[in-house]
Amino acid sequence: MVKTATPATGGSELKLIPGNELPTRIDAWWWLVGAVALIIILLMVFKPDPYRNIVFFVRDGLLTTLLLTVISFVFILIVGIIGGLGRIAKNPAIHFVATMYVEIFRGIPLLVQLIWWYFAAPMVIRSFGNLIDFPPLANYQSNAFVLAVVGLVICYGAYVSEIFRAGIESIPRGQIEAARSQGMTYLQAMRYVILPQALRVVMPPVGNEFIMLIKDTSLVSAVAMADLTRRGREYMSAHFNPIETWTMVALLYLVMTLFFTRLISWLEKRRNLEK
Amino acid sequence: MAEAIIKIENVHKYFGQVHALDDVSLEIYKGEVVVILGPSGSGKSTLLRCINHLEVYNTGKITVDGIILKSAQNINLVRQEVGMVFQQFNLFPHLTVLDNVTLAQRVVRKRKPEEAEAIALNLLTKVGIEEKSQAYPLQLSGGQQQRVAIARALAMNPKIMLFDEPTSALDPEMIKEVLDVMLALAKEGMTMVVVSHEMGFARAAASRVIFMDEGRIVEQGQPDQLFDAPKEERTKIFLSKVLQI
Ligand SMILES: Nc1ncnc2c1ncn2[C@@H]1O[C@H](COP(=O)(O)OP(=O)(O)O)[C@@H](O)[C@H]1O
Ligand SMILES: [Mg+2]
Numbered sequence: 001m002v003k004t005a006t007p008a009t010g011g012s013e014l015k016l017i018p019g020n021e022l023p024t025r026i027d028a029w030w031w032l033v034g035a036v037a038l039i040i041i042l043l044m045v046f047k048p049d050p051y052r053n054i055v056f057f058v059r060d061g062l063l064t065t066l067l068l069t070v071i072s073f074v075f076i077l078i079v080g081i082i083g084g085l086g087r088i089a090k091n092p093a094i095h096f097v098a099t100m101y102v103e104i105f106r107g108i109p110l111l112v113q114l115i116w117w118y119f120a121a122p123m124v125i126r127s128f129g130n131l132i133d134f135p136p137l138a139n140y141q142s143n144a145f146v147l148a149v150v151g152l153v154i155c156y157g158a159y160v161s162e163i164f165r166a167g168i169e170s171i172p173r174g175q176i177e178a179a180r181s182q183g184m185t186y187l188q189a190m191r192y193v194i195l196p197q198a199l200r201v202v203m204p205p206v207g208n209e210f211i212m213l214i215k216d217t218s219l220v221s222a223v224a225m226a227d228l229t230r231r232g233r234e235y236m237s238a239h240f241n242p243i244e245t246w247t248m249v250a251l252l253y254l255v256m257t258l259f260f261t262r263l264i265s266w267l268e269k270r271r272n273l274e275k
Numbered sequence: 276m277a278e279a280i281i282k283i284e285n286v287h288k289y290f291g292q293v294h295a296l297d298d299v300s301l302e303i304y305k306g307e308v309v310v311i312l313g314p315s316g317s318g319k320s321t322l323l324r325c326i327n328h329l330e331v332y333n334t335g336k337i338t339v340d341g342i343i344l345k346s347a348q349n350i351n352l353v354r355q356e357v358g359m360v361f362q363q364f365n366l367f368p369h370l371t372v373l374d375n376v377t378l379a380q381r382v383v384r385k386r387k388p389e390e391a392e393a394i395a396l397n398l399l400t401k402v403g404i405e406e407k408s409q410a411y412p413l414q415l416s417g418g419q420q421q422r423v424a425i426a427r428a429l430a431m432n433p434k435i436m437l438f439d440e441p442t443s444a445l446d447p448e449m450i451k452e453v454l455d456v457m458l459a460l461a462k463e464g465m466t467m468v469v470v471s472h473e474m475g476f477a478r479a480a481a482s483r484v485i486f487m488d489e490g491r492i493v494e495q496g497q498p499d500q501l502f503d504a505p506k507e508e509r510t511k512i513f514l515s516k517v518l519q520i
Pocket of ligand 1: 317
């Protein structure tokens with residue numbers, strides 16, 4: 001009663017200003033990462049059979065998932081920048097190629113693409129090698145990791161190209177005009193003026209793609225990659241305990257995505273403070 | 276007089292159906308300050324932007340400092356000689372004031388960082404804003420930003436400076452600080468083409484005033500003559516509207 005009657009003080013009014021409250025609210029979500037990590041640890045400590053066994057069994061798969069995500073993402077960014085520049089290019093040939101690329105690879109399910117790269121691409125490469133009588137290609141030995149990276153990069157590169165295109169187009173025309181009016185070439189203007197600004201704009205959606213990528217790497221379990229999902233399936237078929245296995249696998253994915261979501265919003269916040 | 280530093284011959288420019296420049300011919304000599312005025316949409320910006328090829332004209336010929344503006348290789352050469360100041364300043368928001376002024380010096384003129392910085396600080400002092408060299412553009416007032424933009428253009432040692440309504444986006448109290456910088460530049464003998472409706476500046480600095488309407492040069496003359504005794508009816512109507520405000 002007394003509390004409700006108390007008029008709002010200056011302090012509580014200040015909290016209503018969004019800019020004052022937002023940072024603490026964003027930071028507060030770190031507890032969720034900690035909570036999920038804690039559940040995993042508690043399960044491992046208090047019920048080592050099966051949870052600790054599961055984690056130990058799948059840990060190389062966990063590493064493969066992380067490695068696949070990070071390595072693919074580096075190339076996805078490169079393809080995304082090139083694809084985005086291609087989509088806004090005035091040169092009709094470059095524009096056409098970039099647009100075809102984006103439209104084709106956005107329109108095919110990632111799982112189908114991964115399967116194609118793993119099962120079909122090596123055969124195509126070998127018959128092409130035979131055709132031109134070039135032994136290195138004719139005797140091409142497929143590498144599951146490389147083909148998985150290729151599949152993820154080409155598919156996600158198409159999505160990220162569109163994000164970069166939108167990001168570049170969001171920079172006012174006056175910026176490139178100011179750069180070009182000082183004698184910079186198109187590429188110099190892009191490199192020093194447009195892209196640094198566009199990168200800030202695209203950080204949230206590109207960060208989102210990174211989170212999606214962590215989850216979508218689970219599809220490579222369909223093409224002989226021993227990632228987290230596949231190792232989970234192997235453990236389950238050996239021990240017949242689907243509930244415990246898939247709960248633990250799900251928690252491991254969750255802790256990764258939550259952690260990187262926090263990391264990305266922390267990076268964004270730091271960038272906003274810089275301004 | 277000597278050969279014109281900017282020579283515009285029978286230039287036409289279309290945007291689709293819009294005839295933005297209709298047979299414009301104009302010669303500008305070294306050290307001249309030419310002020311262009313005219314109603315909105317009369318082609319003033321387009322004419323300015325054709326001079327440094329931000330806009331590609333359809334027919335006619337523009338020669339800048341002896342270089343014919345046609346082939347792509349020439350364009351960057353010409354642009355290095357022609358500074359441009361925009362209505363919206365167009366400073367690079369992700370770079371400090373100092374980096375704004377050194378960037379093109381480094382990547383286009385290939386100057387060493389120390390050399391570029393020395394030139395930049397010198398110019399920032401000249402436009403009275405050296406204490407803000409580490410600030411970011413959005414931390415500055417409009418008048419300060421426009422003075423930085425002038426310093427940025429001057430850093431390339433241009434032979435010609437183009438100004439497209441440099442004070443139109445400014446609050447009234449900031450107009451003078453920018454015009455003062457431009458006036459000082461004019462006194463130093465810089466060749467300037469200025470789109471502006473600032474009569475005071477035109478009377479003080481302009482060697483010639485040009486009135487444009489519907490993509491054509493309607494009338495030109497010395498400032499006092501054009502402002503006080505315009506010959507063309509359209510000029511009179513326009514001036515009476517501008518002077519009323
Ligand atoms: N990029 C453009 N696309 C289409 N029309 C344009 C473009 N730029 C200018 N115009 C048109 O050309 C005419 C002249 O414009 P402009 O040179 O900007 O006039 P001013 O600077 O005198 O106001 C106007 O009718 C304008 O609408
Ligand atoms: Mg204009």
